[in-house]
Amino acid sequence: xxxxxxxxxxxxxxxxxxxxxxxxxxxxxxxxxxxxxxxxxxxxxxxxxxxxxxxxxxxxxxxxxxxxxxxxxxxxxxxxxxxxxxxxxxxxxxxxxxxxxxxxxxxxxxxxxxxxxxxxxxxxxxxxxxxxxxxxxxxxxxxxxxxxxxxxxxxxxxxxxxxxxxxxxxxxxxxxxxxxxxxxxxxxxxxxxxxxxxxxxxxxxxxxxxx
Numbered sequence: 001x002x003x004x005x006x007x008x009x010x011x012x013x014x015x016x017x018x019x020x021x022x023x024x025x026x027x028x029x030x031x032x033x034x035x036x037x038x039x040x041x042x043x044x045x046x047x048x049x050x051x052x053x054x055x056x057x058x059x060x061x062x063x064x065x066x067x068x069x070x071x072x073x074x075x076x077x078x079x080x081x082x083x084x085x086x087x088x089x090x091x092x093x094x095x096x097x098x099x100x101x102x103x104x105x106x107x108x109x110x111x112x113x114x115x116x117x118x119x120x121x122x123x124x125x126x127x128x129x130x131x132x133x134x135x136x137x138x139x140x141x142x143x144x145x146x147x148x149x150x151x152x153x154x155x156x157x158x159x160x161x162x163x164x165x166x167x168x169x170x171x172x173x174x175x176x177x178x179x180x181x182x183x184x185x186x187x188x189x190x191x192x193x194x195x196x197x198x199x200x201x202x203x204x205x206x207x208x209x210x211x
Contacts, residue, residue, distance in 0.1 A: 006132050008100035009033070009047060013136045015070050016049070020137075025063075026052045028126035028137040030105065030147060032159075037129060038144045039162030047100060050119045050139070052107040060085060060106070071096040089116065114183045118147050121179055141167050142175050149180070149188040157188075157206070158199035164192050 016027045031048030035041070053063060064078050064085075073094040074081050085091040091104040107119040122143040129138045139147065141163055148160035164171070173193075180189035187209055196202045 004095075004097055004099050005045070008095035008097070008102075009132055010134065011071070011095055012047060012049065012102060013131075013134055015066075015072075016051075017136070019058075019066070023056055023058055025056045025058055026123060026126075026137070028122060028139050029131075030122065030139045030144075031103070033131070034138055034144055035159050035162070037131070037138075038141055039159045039166065045100070046103055048103045048105065050105045050107055050122060052123055054107065054109055060091075064091070067093060072102070073098055114150050114185070117183060118143070118150050121183075122147065125175075141170075142172050142179075145171075145176065145192070146179055146183060146185070146189075149185040149192070150183055152185075152188070154199065154203050157202050160192060161196070161199055161202055165197060168193075 016025075019025045020027060028050050029048065030050050031046075032042070032044030033047055035044065051063075053060060058066075061082065064082055068074075068078055073096065075092060075094065081091060081093060085104075085106065089106040089108055091106060093102050093104070094100065095102070105119055107123055108116040109120050111117055111120075122139045125140040125143055126137045127140050128135050130136075131138070145160045145163050148156040148163075176189060177186075180186045188206060191202060191206055191209070196205070
């Protein structure tokens with residue numbers, strides 16, 4: 001599985017790096033693939049990507065055509081993929097082996113929805129990191145934490161806490177303070193920085209705050 005996953009990663013990064021160089025379409029990686037560089041080791045089986053089509057001349061239809069021409073595969077068919085992507089701003093597809101799933105989050109610049117806001121916030125602070133020996137664009141440590149607090153499941157909180165404990169001395173705390181307020185997750189951030197080091201305790205205390 002690791003070999004297949006690595007090949008799927010290299011396939012999509014090669015495609016996205018060429019797309020950014022040739023067409024100016026910015027991307028960055030988010031989600032579980034980053035836990036091994038930002039938090040605690042765990043296995044993930046999909047690859048999450050944020051992509052900014054709005055700032056380019058590439059339409060969603062163009063982008064899907066490029067995916068098809070570069071040997072990515074649809075779950076059902078590309079027409080259905082297009083319809084669902086328009087409805088959800090998430091485009092899901094598979095690698096050339098039909099094994100690894102990509103969740104492609106389409107960046108929306110203006111939205112009151114905190115999940116959609118996170119995509120545009122993360123775009124502005126993306127950084128270069130090396131994964132599987134390849135340099136690529138990824139969300140920053142700060143935005144990794146914020147996105148995990150936005151999505152708010154137990155595993156998300158565990159990932160955010162792991163990143164905080166590992167990098168708290170180098171994180172931009174003013175940035176975290178400002179954007180946690182904008183994303184309406186300030187109480188989650190305050191609890192995160194309170195000194196808790198156990199995900200279960202964090203999750204239980206947060207539930208108490210929401211009662």
